[in-house]
Amino acid sequence: MVDAAISVRQLTRVYSSRKGFLFNEVTRTEALRGVDLEIAPGELFGLLGPNGAGKTTLAKILSTLLLPSSGSARVLGLDVVRDAPRLRSRIGLVLGGERGLYYRVSGRENLRYFADLYGIPRAERESRITEMLERVGLGAAGDQRVEEYSRGMKQKLHLARGLLHQPELLFLDEPTIGLDPKSARETRKFVRALLSEGVTIFLTTHYMFEAEELCQRIAVLSKGKIVATDSVAGLRQLVGGDRTFEIDGYGFEDAELARLKALAGVSRVVTEEFGPRLRITLRVQSPELELDRVARALPGHPELEVRERRTALEDIYLDLVEEEPA
Amino acid sequence: MSPTIVRAPNLLRVLWTNAVFAPRTTLGFMRIDYVLGTVLIVPFTQMLFFAVVAQLAGNPSAPVAFVVLGNAVAPVTYSSIFSVCQTTDSEKHQGTMEHLLVSPTNRAALYLGRGFLPILTSMATLVVGLLYAAFLFHVPFAAGSAGSLAITIGLLSVSMVGFGLLLGGVALFLRTSIILGNIFLFIGLLLSGANFPVSFLPLPLQWVGYLLPLTWGISAIRATASGAGLMTLLPLWGALLLSTAVTLGLALGLWGVFERQALRTGSIVRF
Amino acid sequence: MRKVEPSRLRAFLASVRLSLLLFLADPQWVIPATIAPVIFGFAAFELYQGSGATLVLYAILGAGMMSMWGQTLYGAGWATGQDRELGTLEPTLSTPTSYLWVVFGRIVVNAVTGLVGGLVVFAVVSFAYPHPLPLHAPVEFVLLFAFVLVTLASVGLVLSAVYVYTRYAGFINNFGEFGFYIITGSMFPVVLLPFWTSPIALLLPPTWALDALRYASLPGYAGFGWGFTGDILGAVGTMLVYLAAAGSVYHRVEQHVLTVGNLQEY
Helix, strand or coil, X not given: CCCCCEEEEEEEEEEEEEECCCCCEEEEEEEEEEEEEEECCCCEEEEECCCCCCHHHHHHXXXXXXXXXXXXXXXXXXXXXXXXXXXXXXXXXXXXXXXXXXXXCEHHHHHHHHHHHHCCCHXXXXXXXXXXXXXXCCCCCCCCEHHHCCHHHHHHHHHHHHHCCCCCEEEEXXXXXXXXXXXXXXXHHHHHHHHHCXXXXXXXXXXXXXXXXXXXXXXXXXXXXXXXXXXXHHHHHHXXXXXEEEEEEECCCHHHHHHHHHCXXXXXXXXXXXXXXXXXXXXXXXXCCCXXXXXXXXXXXXXXXXXXXXXXXXXXXXXXXXXXXX | CCCCCCCCCCHHHHHHHHHHHHHHHHXXXXXXXHHHHXXXXXXXXXXXXXXXXXXXXXXXXXXXXXXXXXXXXCCHHHHHHHHHHHHHHHHHHHCCHHXXXXXXXXXXXXXXXXXXXXXXXXXXXXXXXXXXXXXXXXXXXXXXXXXXXXXXXXXXXXXXXXXXXXXXXXXXXXXXXXXXXHHHHHHHHHHCCXXXXXXXXXXXXXXXXXXXXXXXXXXXXXXXXCCCCXXXXXXXXXXXXXXXXXXXXXXXXXXXXXXXXXXXXXXXXXX | CCCCCCCHHHHHHHHXXXXXXXXXXXXXXXXXXXXXXXXXXXXXXXXXXXXXXXXXXXXXXXXXXHHHHHHHHHHHHHHHHHHHHHCCHHHHHCCCCCHHHHHHHHHHHHHHHHHHHHHHHHHHHHHHCCCCXXXXXXXXHHHHHHHHHHHHHHHHHHHHHHHHHCCCCHHHHHHHHHHHHXXXXXXXXXXXXXXXXXHHHHCCHHHHHHHHXXXXXXXXXXXXXXXXXXXXXXXXXXXXXXHHHHHHHHHHHHHHHHHHCCCCCC
């Protein structure tokens, strides 16, 4: 059996913050509340969750930048606390964003500095930096100061730095946030290429289509706990099927909603208000249930619009996140 | 959707917001390290350092009490000039400067408001420095000098902050005004007569020294401590008032110029 | 995947190179850390010049030492604060190299640039002071100045850990700068200070190194009773303690910041 690339057991993390003139007001926040996770080598694993769910906290713990409060985590067979110095040579971290780079020197000089801190063989350093700059599309801008870079270029430089020492496992925290569609697509293409080279990738993202497009398995983190882990297809089954019916109309009564819920094959009923209009979303497990049958369950609504679509990852995500009790 | 009626922001409201909110966000006024460092620690260490230097030098024109009083006053530069410069720099670092400039708010109120809390901390720094002088370094103060000291402290604090506002504007189109703040901070220490009489300096430097409000403030504090009368103090206070009027007038005039320069060169995002 | 072998020397040199590049990209930042000692040096010169050439040399040596210390604090502390502000502290700590070596590189570069302050005071005072300065052993003087620099770096290395520990370390600059100038007797013999300050002074390697420097520079100097050799031994001994402590202090600080998770705060 192949060892897991990442193995997490009952991981918790509590933040304490102090406020006030004498720092005497202490606030405790549970960012992670018993996370279990197993990621295989060579897998592209996605972690989804709303803001403040604990995604970055988990990524930082796994990349040795934060200590857990309890539980254990092993990455590439090494303990993230005890073996942190050894582990750091083998993993890459891309936190992204506007910060995290030395603005007053060039992109190449930023990479040169980190190449030395990572101990990349001196003979290979320059060629590897040039190759990496080319690969992320910064070949022509490598000698420009970072303060002259656009946001997309900075993101590319973050990627180049994370990959410079050829890590076996890469943590990508929101890699396409703030990028224009073209740059975001290039980044996703790049991530896929890395995967084909055998790099294990741990991706946190807000973008559902990105996770759906890239990830082999996805975990949904909500309020510090993983509420589901599976492939997109598996998650569809988990939330009640890959068929979704949407019904738009006015003035639905509770009894009518109960009738829909009672229909054979309907696993979940969600209602949303759009001004006076109401949208009912049905998650449908059965292949037999027809749109007509649904419309017939709601007589007296001539305005009714009923349509079917495939359950999207966004539906699954919202179902899972909203189901999770506070 | 009904259109929102946009009114010009109330001048006093902008002034107040900038007086209270801006320094809290950019200077960390609630931070204990700032208060301890600038108001309590720096005056003491600076006074002690130069007191020992003066003791070793034994120069009759600059006895220990003379140097102690000068250095009780000089650290006001940290709380005034340096603090105000720092607000502009912090706005750039936090990326909030662009948002301020894009708002329709009154620029005079925006900038002048930023001087309010530095005036208070400057006064606190001066009071602490003078208390150290009296109780730790045993510098004698003439009986009944409290009122004159209070007036001098108030005038000096306002004029020093005015000077800071003038320098702070430069940060709009320079990467930083901290450098400029530092230069004035320490040049002031040399030229203001804090450690030796201004007359020790070459004549051109004496002229520069008399352009600084700190020079007049130090003279006024020394005169007050020695029990000088109103005839001696009034010209010194007058100089401080004149300095305030000139620096604030220049600050208000030049901020507009600096702002246009910054917009022209795009330096608002550079730090 | 290629195995990578981080080396402390390479990390140190990388830090030296980056510090130089950052300095050259914006050299005006040498001003905040060196202007204070330069001005204090001139102020002390104005007060000392009536009392003879030996005290004038005190002012020059003191300004040089203070300037190096100002820059050491800048490299040790302020630059780490910049790492927090730029968000580069996290990626740097996520590398397999200890941050200690990065800080060490910065301190050395900054302390060397701090010599500029001493040279400025030396040049101006030599011009302004009408009498010859009695510097009697120039070679030893230069070597001992370098030695003072190394002792300053050892203290800076330990102090810098506080800047990694917390973003609220600015008070060190306020207190550490003047406090250090006073305690180490940068501009005057430490015997002028209250007696209780002596043990603190002797715990700081630069106090010993500066005394040795004065032995080598000032004719007829009578400093600490144990003489020049005793000063050198004292400086080396205390410095070794600081260097040994730095590793352990950094390890603990790193554990702390990873526990509280404040690396991104600034």
